[in-house]
Amino acid sequence: MTSDRSTDTPSLDAHWMPFTANRQFKQAPRLLARAEGMHYWTQEGRQVLDGVAGLWCVNAGHARPRIVQAIAQQASVLDYAPPFQMGHPQAFELAEELVKLTPPGLDKVFFTNSGSESVETALKMALAYHHVRGEGSRTRLIGRERGYHGVNFGGISVGGIVGNRKLFGTLLSGVDHIRHTHDPARNAFSFGQPAHGAELADDLERLCALHDASTIAAVIVEPVAGSTGVLLPPQGYLQRLRAICDRHGILLIFDEVITGFGRTGQPFAAQTFGVTPDLMTVAKGLTNGCVPMGAVFAKSAIHDAFMRGPEQAIEFPHGYTYSAHPLACAAALATLQTYAEENLLTRASALHEHFGRALHALRGLPHVVDVRNIGLVGGVELAPLPDAPGKRAFDVFLDCWEQGVLIRTTGDTVALSPPLIIEKAHIDRIVDTLAGALRRAA
Numbered sequence: 001m002t003s004d005r006s007t008d009t010p011s012l013d014a015h016w017m018p019f020t021a022n023r024q025f026k027q028a029p030r031l032l033a034r035a036e037g038m039h040y041w042t043q044e045g046r047q048v049l050d051g052v053a054g055l056w057c058v059n060a061g062h063a064r065p066r067i068v069q070a071i072a073q074q075a076s077v078l079d080y081a082p083p084f085q086m087g088h089p090q091a092f093e094l095a096e097e098l099v100k101l102t103p104p105g106l107d108k109v110f111f112t113n114s115g116s117e118s119v120e121t122a123l124k125m126a127l128a129y130h131h132v133r134g135e136g137s138r139t140r141l142i143g144r145e146r147g148y149h150g151v152n153f154g155g156i157s158v159g160g161i162v163g164n165r166k167l168f169g170t171l172l173s174g175v176d177h178i179r180h181t182h183d184p185a186r187n188a189f190s191f192g193q194p195a196h197g198a199e200l201a202d203d204l205e206r207l208c209a210l211h212d213a214s215t216i217a218a219v220i221v222e223p224v225a226g227s228t229g230v231l232l233p234p235q236g237y238l239q240r241l242r243a244i245c246d247r248h249g250i251l252l253i254f255d256e257v258i259t260g261f262g263r264t265g266q267p268f269a270a271q272t273f274g275v276t277p278d279l280m281t282v283a284k285g286l287t288n289g290c291v292p293m294g295a296v297f298a299k300s301a302i303h304d305a306f307m308r309g310p311e312q313a314i315e316f317p318h319g320y321t322y323s324a325h326p327l328a329c330a331a332a333l334a335t336l337q338t339y340a341e342e343n344l345l346t347r348a349s350a351l352h353e354h355f356g357r358a359l360h361a362l363r364g365l366p367h368v369v370d371v372r373n374i375g376l377v378g379g380v381e382l383a384p385l386p387d388a389p390g391k392r393a394f395d396v397f398l399d400c401w402e403q404g405v406l407i408r409t410t411g412d413t414v415a416l417s418p419p420l421i422i423e424k425a426h427i428d429r430i431v432d433t434l435a436g437a438l439r440r441a442a
């Protein structure tokens with residue numbers, strides 16, 4: 001395809017798109033041209049209400065002037081600073097601001113550029129931590145079925161979504177998985193956390209019995225599993241997982257790439273659920289999606305275990321050219337100021353009832369087999385079309401797009417995660433549009 005000057009649509013040939021049905025997309029492209037507040041505008045000027053904060057990241061809404069200005073200003077003052085053996089003030093300032101928001105004890109911050117890199121970093125930190133304090137036998141990493149931890153080799157190894165794993169060889173060795181927590185027979189249409197399933201955490205005891213705890217370094221879970229279709233932790237489940245980890249000296253890693261920065265009603269899901277992990281990965285909402293950035297929060301004891309040996313030695317041989325990039329730091333600092341000024345990191349708790357009730361009103365509509373919600377995260381699971389898994393939900397996505405609402409689907413679950421600035425009228429519009437699409441769906 002060549003450039004079409006009348007609509008300014010570029011040729012679509014060269015760009016191999018990520019996690020996209022490329023051929024289908026290129027037949028009927030969905031191109032976004034502009035964004036502001038709760039909305040996108042398409043190439044043709046059509047307004048689209050954003051029901052998913054871009055991709056779970058634009059938590060303060062689009063094109064916030066303070067963030068835009070901070071990035072522009074930073075680019076003109078200090079465009080880049082090498083992060084190895086060098087630093088710049090904003091990186092330190094940002095780390096100090098971030099640890100004011102984290103649960104007590106998670107006092108150290110390591111910067112990355114994405115959620116996937118945060119996961120790799122946390123897994124390496126866990127392995128190296130045991131090594132430096134003389135428990136080098138702890139080399140095994142435990143994930144959970146249906147987990148999503150990004151797309152790099154560590155992340156897909158501990159991840160539990162088969163479609164993301166099966167093409168890529170044998171992955172990391174020494175990885176095992178505990179069972180997922182989805183139990184529609186007992187928990188369908190739970191409002192907030194489901195009542196049943198705390199005992200599924202005991203699956204970690206099974207793996208300790210199988211492998212011996214002295215070989216296990218860490219277990220990683222998403223407090224709310226997002227990409228697999230919004231699965232909430234059963235009441236008491238995370239507490240039980242924490243207790244088992246403590247009993248066996250296993251590090252607990254929470255992957256808060258989507259739950260971080262206000263999504264569940266507190267700054268982090270760790271606070272919403274009252275369980276503090278040893279390591280916590282974030283990205284997305286850290287910069288409001290404006291500049292790629294991720295981070296790993298570590299307990300001081302983990303960091304301190306590395307701070308021994310000769311002072312001129314590099315304690316943790318890991319990092320990225322763009323770790324703590326000045327533009328990302330500027331964007332993140334301005335994002336945190338915006339969150340604070342508008343109380344956005346707790347706004348999802350105020351909207352939990354309204355959002356949840358609106359979503360649960362979809363119960364009884366065609367194909368809806370479950371609704372799940374917490375804070376400003378929602379999942380509406382549909383019965384799959386026979387022989388075409390995912391197609392029914394994708395058709396609903398396309399219908400909503402035509403009606404001017406952006407939703408997201410994963411498998412046959414519609415996932416909603418709107419910007420935290422959302423008003424009740426926007427929630428009602430999103431859910432009404434979804435209801436219409438469900439009624440029309442085959």
Ligand code: PLP
Nearest residue numbers: 114115116148149150255257258
């Ligand atoms: N971890 C979780 C829980 C995620 O949901 C995601 C992305 O959605 C990632 C990791 C990967 O983040 P990224 O796409 O920024 O690499």
